[in-house]
Amino acid sequence: MATIDSGFATPDTSTYRTCGFTGLRVERQAELLIRVNAVAAVLFLAWGGLLGLSVALTRWPAVQLLPAEWFYLALTGHGANVLLFWILFFEMAVLHFASAIILGSRIATPRFAWLGFIMMVAGAVMTNYTVLRGDSSVMFTSYPPMMASQWFYLGLIIFAVGALVNVMVFFGTLVVAKNEGTYNGSVPLVTFGAITAAIIAVFTLASGAIILIPTWLWSLGLITEIDTLMYKVVWWGMGHASQQINVSAHIAIWYAIAAMCVGAKPLSEKVSRGAFLMYILFLQLASAHHLLAEPGLSSSWKIVNTSYMMYLAVMASMIHGFTVPGAIEAAQRRNGYTRGAFEWLRKAPWGHPAFSGMFMSLVMFGFIGGISGVILGTEQLNVLMHNTIYVPGHFHGTVVAGTTLAFMAMTYFVVPLIFQRDIVWPGLAKLQPYLFGLGAAGISVFMMGAGTLGVPRRQWDISLSEAALGYDFPSAAYLMMGLNGLSAILAALGGLLFILIVVASILAGPRLDRPGAKMRFPLHQGGAEAVAATGSEGSPKLPGTIILVTIFFAAFVLYYFINWKYLSELWLFQ
Amino acid sequence: MENGEKPQLERIPAMQQLLDNPFLLLFLGVTLPTVLYLIWGIMEVASVPVAH
Ligand code: HEM
Ligand SMILES: [Cu+2]
Numbered sequence: 001m002a003t004i005d006s007g008f009a010t011p012d013t014s015t016y017r018t019c020g021f022t023g024l025r026v027e028r029q030a031e032l033l034i035r036v037n038a039v040a041a042v043l044f045l046a047w048g049g050l051l052g053l054s055v056a057l058t059r060w061p062a063v064q065l066l067p068a069e070w071f072y073l074a075l076t077g078h079g080a081n082v083l084l085f086w087i088l089f090f091e092m093a094v095l096h097f098a099s100a101i102i103l104g105s106r107i108a109t110p111r112f113a114w115l116g117f118i119m120m121v122a123g124a125v126m127t128n129y130t131v132l133r134g135d136s137s138v139m140f141t142s143y144p145p146m147m148a149s150q151w152f153y154l155g156l157i158i159f160a161v162g163a164l165v166n167v168m169v170f171f172g173t174l175v176v177a178k179n180e181g182t183y184n185g186s187v188p189l190v191t192f193g194a195i196t197a198a199i200i201a202v203f204t205l206a207s208g209a210i211i212l213i214p215t216w217l218w219s220l221g222l223i224t225e226i227d228t229l230m231y232k233v234v235w236w237g238m239g240h241a242s243q244q245i246n247v248s249a250h251i252a253i254w255y256a257i258a259a260m261c262v263g264a265k266p267l268s269e270k271v272s273r274g275a276f277l278m279y280i281l282f283l284q285l286a287s288a289h290h291l292l293a294e295p296g297l298s299s300s301w302k303i304v305n306t307s308y309m310m311y312l313a314v315m316a317s318m319i320h321g322f323t324v325p326g327a328i329e330a331a332q333r334r335n336g337y338t339r340g341a342f343e344w345l346r347k348a349p350w351g352h353p354a355f356s357g358m359f360m361s362l363v364m365f366g367f368i369g370g371i372s373g374v375i376l377g378t379e380q381l382n383v384l385m386h387n388t389i390y391v392p393g394h395f396h397g398t399v400v401a402g403t404t405l406a407f408m409a410m411t412y413f414v415v416p417l418i419f420q421r422d423i424v425w426p427g428l429a430k431l432q433p434y435l436f437g438l439g440a441a442g443i444s445v446f447m448m449g450a451g452t453l454g455v456p457r458r459q460w461d462i463s464l465s466e467a468a469l470g471y472d473f474p475s476a477a478y479l480m481m482g483l484n485g486l487s488a489i490l491a492a493l494g495g496l497l498f499i500l501i502v503v504a505s506i507l508a509g510p511r512l513d514r515p516g517a518k519m520r521f522p523l524h525q526g527g528a529e530a531v532a533a534t535g536s537e538g539s540p541k542l543p544g545t546i547i548l549v550t551i552f553f554a555a556f557v558l559y560y561f562i563n564w565k566y567l568s569e570l571w572l573f574q
Numbered sequence: 575m576e577n578g579e580k581p582q583l584e585r586i587p588a589m590q591q592l593l594d595n596p597f598l599l600l601f602l603g604v605t606l607p608t609v610l611y612l613i614w615g616i617m618e619v620a621s622v623p624v625a626h
Contacts, residue, residue, distance in 0.1 A: 171596065171597075171600070174596055186590070186593070186594050187594075192593070195596050195599065196603075198600075199596075199599055199600045199603035199604070200603065202600060202603075202604055203603065203604050203607055203608070206604070207612065227619065229619045229622070230616065230619045230620075233612070233615040233616060233619055234612065234616070237607070237611060237612055241607070273593050277592075277593065277599070280599055280602065280603040281602060281603065281606055282606075284603070284606075284607035284611065285606070285607055285610055285611050287607070287611055288611060288615070291615075296618070296619060296622045297615065297618050297619070298618055301614055301615060301618055304610065305610060305611055305615075309610065
């Protein structure tokens, strides 16, 4: 018998529509918040990407586009706009999507979500203004004793607090959805991935506050000194952990797109959730890999944080790297592509930009970003490449070829389903992920190549023409930097195309909120159910995925070995 | 989903209870790096002798 045990319930005054394509309940505020966050994200990507191109063209020795002071200004603006503003605005949209939309709930306290959004915009604009004024070219890490203007730190603090407010709203929405019974049992895997991202975001933003507030006070003259090593330890609690928000978010997106494009279900909910749990527990510790070359920190601290614990998180990544293609293979075999080891892959929807972008993100994140990350995170091997341009090469493999490409892919669903506008210029839209993916792979690989030859990062002129002590880099290094510049042009073209397609579709795409309207890049039948449900595929035979994973391991082992060999040759004990 | 016939009373495994509780996960996910990375790291920096 039903009894009443709680005194009051807040009346649900929200308005909902039922999505004509997915059948999901879409609440108005959630939809608006996703729209504004996605638009802000895309605008900051456009601006930050342009700065990235100017940086890459400056580092192309034959071009050297910008003068030195401008180079460091553009580099600072590039890092902040793409790695903070583009990514975090998009992630706020992902959080609202994974909570309110997937769970069919309303947003908890939409006013706070709007407040958070406005703070993020204000902070991002303030930081950009200060960087452009030219007195805050402290680059992404802003290590003291270099000091930026007070407005630079304040802008970042306001932005971070705004993001934190939105993360709290996300947790609130989970509570609302549970209390109002909009779903049964456990949350779907995509939402679980978003929970992982949100948890890491709390640690990230808290570390950011702990270090940026004193640094801001220092820039105001209220504190006389910031200890440089202390700064690095706490700052990387933010700087690295924020990358783990990205990893969790883009893996959640891989699962979502696999579900929506081919109807993929996780191979095993238990295993995938277990892998996310390892992220929650261990991934953030890897912050220490940025400090492997610091004296003053013990080897025990370094090794516990980067090896023992971190390898558990690396294992989790490999689990996702297996289960995502595995789920796609299983679904495609169900869809009837059963011939040989690879028919499922050959007949995958390669002309669907969400699918192609997602799959390339998966492959490149593993092969380029992942393997090089383990190399850099190994204390002994780190000395080979520390502070060379190999480092930006590695992280363009993770955050550009991995995260950014996955977010772009997701946008091809966000525009039709949330903006209710269809994608314009489908021919170009099909091409866009390939163009951007190729460019992103190029900048990653060529920067890694140049770094292996010793080219430093953040260096305006590798010919060292005005330096007191010269050094001649091999001509192969110059070649790599030139190829990097060419790849940057490709990536920038792919990025520009993305921005144009998205903006034109939002403003002038065919409306999809009419009965009978058709999506140009469709959902798989049953795709919406697969995203919003829980349940495993079981244990089907996956010969294709096994082969792909074996190739990955072989590449990994080989590259790991080569680097140890290289180290042993540099370091002769005779 | 594997709960076929059995009624609600079936015991939920401990691991699933953990995974279904975002706030417990939040607590663990913030505490572990705070202790192992931040606090331990800060103590190491603080114990570096100061030059005179
Ligand atoms: C058109 C696309 C892009 C190009 C051509 C590009 C190119 C570059 C280059 C050449 C550097 C400088 C390396 C150095 O001198 O040390 C750099 C730095 C950086 N890039 Fe990109 N990038 C692009 C997109 C992105 C995206 C999408 C992200 C983040 C999601 C990103 C994050 C960063 C960061 C954090 C730095 C380091 C800044 C610093 O050292 O302070 N880039 N990029
Ligand atoms: Cu890192």
